Amino acid sequence: MIELGKHTKSRRDILDKVERISEVDVFACYQCGRCSGDCPSISLMDIMPNQAIRLLQLGEVEAVLSSKTIWVCASCFTCTSRCPKGIDIARVLEALRQVCLRKNIDQLDLNNIPEEERERYPTIAWVSALRKLSG
Amino acid sequence: MSSGKPRTIAYYPGCTLKTTGKAFEQSAFAIAKVLNIQMREIERWNCCGTVFSLTTDDTMHHIATVRNMIRVEEMGESEVLTLCSMCYNTLKRANEFIASDPVRLSELNDFMYKEELKYSGKVKVRHLLELLRDDLGWEQIRSKVTKPLSGLRVASYYGCALVRPEGAGVDNLEDPSVMEDLVRALGAEPVNWPSRLECCGSYQTLANKDLVLERTEHIVSSARESGADLIILSCPLCEFNIGTRQVEVAERSYGFKGLPVLYFTQLMGFAFGLEAKELGIEDEATIKLITEMGAA
Ligand code: SF4
Ligand code: SF4
Numbered sequence: 217m218i219e220l221g222k223h224t225k226s227r228r229d230i231l232d233k234v235e236r237i238s239e240v241d242v243f244a245c246y247q248c249g250r251c252s253g254d255c256p257s258i259s260l261m262d263i264m265p266n267q268a269i270r271l272l273q274l275g276e277v278e279a280v281l282s283s284k285t286i287w288v289c290a291s292c293f294t295c296t297s298r299c300p301k302g303i304d305i306a307r308v309l310e311a312l313r314q315v316c317l318r319k320n321i322d323q324l325d326l327n328n329i330p331e332e333e334r335e336r337y338p339t340i341a342w343v344s345a346l347r348k349l350s351g
Numbered sequence: 352m353s354s355g356k357p358r359t360i361a362y363y364p365g366c367t368l369k370t371t372g373k374a375f376e377q378s379a380f381a382i383a384k385v386l387n388i389q390m391r392e393i394e395r396w397n398c399c400g401t402v403f404s405l406t407t408d409d410t411m412h413h414i415a416t417v418r419n420m421i422r423v424e425e426m427g428e429s430e431v432l433t434l435c436s437m438c439y440n441t442l443k444r445a446n447e448f449i450a451s452d453p454v455r456l457s458e459l460n461d462f463m464y465k466e467e468l469k470y471s472g473k474v475k476v477r478h479l480l481e482l483l484r485d486d487l488g489w490e491q492i493r494s495k496v497t498k499p500l501s502g503l504r505v506a507s508y509y510g511c512a513l514v515r516p517e518g519a520g521v522d523n524l525e526d527p528s529v530m531e532d533l534v535r536a537l538g539a540e541p542v543n544w545p546s547r548l549e550c551c552g553s554y555q556t557l558a559n560k561d562l563v564l565e566r567t568e569h570i571v572s573s574a575r576e577s578g579a580d581l582i583i584l585s586c587p588l589c590e591f592n593i594g595t596r597q598v599e600v601a602e603r604s605y606g607f608k609g610l611p612v613l614y615f616t617q618l619m620g621f622a623f624g625l626e627a628k629e630l631g632i633e634d635e636a637t638i639k640l641i642t643e644m645g646a647a
Contacts, residue, residue, distance in 0.1 A: 239407045256550040260562055288559055291402060292550035293515035297524055304516075310405035324558055336595075337557060338371040340437060340588045344401040344554035 223275040230277045230315060237311035244301045245269045251295035251305050260288040265295050265305050272308070286312045287323050287349060317351035324349040355387070358486065360477075361428040362390035363419060365438040366398045372435070372587030374631025378616040379434050379479060381630060385495050385623045386487060390432060393422045401437050402554070403444040410455050416445035417459050420474045421466050430475045432482060434616070436586035440512035443476040444519050478513070478521050480529050480585065480615070489536040497624035499538025503644040505618065506542040506579035506610075507531050508570070510589045511550050530583065530615060537622035539644075544577035546570045551592040567593045568600045571610050580640060581611040583618050590614065611637040 223231070235241065245266070252264035262284045263271065271280050280286070286309050295305040316323070324345060326334075368376040383390050396419055404412035419442065423431045433439040449455050450472030460469045483492060507530030514520035514527050522529045525548070531541035549570060552563035570593050574582050584590060594612035601607050611634060618641075620630040627638045 237406050237408050256552060256566055257555065257562060259565065260559060288555065288562065290511075290550050290553040290555050290562075291405070292511040292553065294511070294548075294550065296516050304405075306516075307405045314406055329557065333560075336371075338367045338587055338591050339398075340365075340367040340372075340401050340435070341554055341556050341591065343366070343398060344437070344588070345557040347400060347402050347404075348554055349558060 227275045227277050230281070231272060231275065233315060234272065234277075234308065234311040237314055238304065238307040240304050240308050240311075242269050242272045242303070242308060245273065245299075245303055246301060248300060250298050250300060251303075254294045254298060255289075256292055256294065257288045257290050261285040265289075265309070268312075269303070269305065269308065280312060281316060285309070286316075291348065313348065320351050322350040357387045357389040359389040359391055360430055360432045360482070361423045361426050362392050362432045363396055363399075363423075363438060363442065364392060365396075365401075365433065365435045367587040368435060371591065375434055375587060375590075375614045375616060378614055378620050378630040378632075381625050382616050382619045382623060385625070386483075386491070388482070388487075391426065391428075393419065393426065393431070396422055399438050399441045399445075401441060403441045403448075410449070410458055411462075413445040413449050414459060414462070416442050417449055417470050418463065418466075420446060421463070421468050421470050423474050424471060425468055429473060430477055432477055432479060434479050434585070436478070436510065436512040436584075437588060439476065439478045439521075440519055446472075446474065446476055478585075480513075480533070481521050483533065484529050489532055492533065492536040492619070496536070496538055496622045498622055500618070500622050500641065500644045501538050501540075503539040503641065504542050504578050504580045505534045505539045506544050506574035506577065506582045507534060507547055507615075508574075508582050508584040508589065508593070508612075509547050510584065510586060511548075511553070513585055514548065530585075533615060533619070534583070537619060539618070539622075542574065542577050542579040544574050544579065546573035551589050553588060553592075556588070556592050556596070563592050563596060564600050564603065567596050568604055568607060571597060571600070572607070575608060575610055579610060581613060581618075581637070583613050583615045585615055611640065613637070 252266045289309045400415045514524045534541040552566040556563045597609040617630045
């Protein structure tokens with residue numbers, strides 16, 4: 217058996233939570249990389265979607281929770297649609313965001329958006345960004 | 352046939368079609384009139400939330416959808432029409448998520464005890480493109496064309512919410528054809544191009560504008576290189592990102608050449624012989640481009 221050895225109790229708890237929120241089994245992933253190949257947000261990611269899944273398998277939950285990756289995802293479902301193992305990666309990323317957001321850690325600082333920009337944004341952009349990036 | 356009893360359907364506009372996406376709604380009503388479809392706007396509708404919540408442990412995130420479904424049933428209707436791809440995706444998926452599980456459905460109904468009607472779970476969410484293809488058929492669309500857009504090369508942009516994920520879209524998720532078929536029915540020429548299913552960056556337009564500018568440059572250039580004269584789409588967020596934001600792309604990328612971006616309903620309006628004004632189109636260059644085609 218592979219010695220993972222990194223699934224401490226608190227890490228196991230977070231993994232369980234991610235699994236419960238997403239109902240996705242990350243252990244089905246066999247690291248083909250397809251999900252990362254077609255991701256539109258890849259240029260802003262510090263770890264690629266397939267790496268995020270691998271880190272979760274290894275129990276390295278902190279590395280994924282503190283990544284930029286989960287926040288620059290655009291929820292486009294390309295990865296989800298193309299994974300040969302049927303893994304809903306977009307759902308896993310949403311669960312990871314929720315683990316953070318449910319602790320009231322907001323990721324969207326409206327002060328960073330220049331005034332003249334704010335006025336021209338469509339309603340749909342505000343609502344979707346706030347729902348995805350704030351608690 | 353435009354004579355006789357109109358085809359009526361409950362209509363859910365969503366917030367953006369009342370603000371920056373007004374032209375989408377306006378042009379949809381204009382073409383619906385030609386096609387003898389009566390869109391009846393739901394009373395007291397509320398924002399759908401724009402993105403389907405992907406959590407499975409939190410029913411509350413779907414309450415906005417269910418309230419809208421109750422409004423539809425109050426009208427005595429069993430179907431609801433959307434124009435915006437994101438509303439369509441959110442309403443359809445949330446509706447199925449709730450309606451497929453009697454426990455979730457009754458939980459939400461209990462929570463909304465002040466509503467006079469309990470939601471049955473039976474409303475069907477439909478997109479205008481589905482209605483055109485499945486209920487009317489391309490022949491009927493073709494019969495209303497008075498100015499065939501012959502020679503106009505149109506790139507259909509699907510993006511995400513209209514086709515993904517499996518089961519949530521209006522068409523095959525990797526090889527849709529509904530917009531290309533529509534383009535053909537209008538007498539124009541559909542362009543085969545590689546980026547029609549790629550994401551524009553969506554809500555990252557707020558948090559990571561540069562990502563969207565990069566996506567827009569890539570998507571619009573791809574359409575151009577494939578020979579398109581213009582792009583059509585079905586989402587007011589995509590329209591902002593790959594339409595409005597082209598000005599910013601041009602400022603930072605030397606040599607970038609843009610393309611007009613229209614809602615598919617606006618293109619239909621032109622082919623039906625309606626005026627640009629009725630379709631909410633102001634850009635002179637776009638009007639000139641299309642009218643020259645129609646006249647040819
Ligand atoms: S596409 Fe699926 S199987 Fe392949 S690396 Fe991504 S998650 Fe794993
Ligand atoms: S859903 Fe997120 S991670 Fe998946 S392809 Fe789209 S942007 Fe990338």
